[in-house]
Amino acid sequence: KNFHLQSHTCVLCSQQQLETRNHIFFHCQFARMCWGYICLMFKSQNSVHDNIMVIKQEHKLPFHMGITMLVSWSIWKTRNDCIFNGITPSIYGCKRIFKDELNLVFHRAKRKDYNGFKAWIDKFR
C-alpha cells in the first residue's frame, strides 16, 4: 500500500507494453519463452482460461494446474527481482526459480502422485 511504481511498463521485455496480467504472464515475449520451456507448442491465447487449457491439453497430467502456477510464480518472481532487487531478467534465472520451486513441491507431493510427478520433473533436472 502506498508504494509508488515509477512505471507501469513491462520490465521483462523491450516492447514498452503496459504491464497487464495477460501481458506479463502470457503475451510478453519473455513469458512465452518461459512457457515454451515446459510446453513446446505454447502459443499465447487471448484469455487466461484459454492459456491454461492449452497447457492442460499438452500435458494431460493430474498436477497440470500446479505446474501452471509454478511457471506463473517464476515469471512473477523474476519480474519482482528486477523491480525491487535490480536483477536483470533472464530465461536462465526464471528456469532456475522454476526448478527450485518444483523441487520444493516435489517433496510435498502425495505418494499416489509420486511416480508420474517424478518422471515429469526428471525431464527438467
Ligand SMILES: [Zn+2]
Ligand atoms: Zn513484456
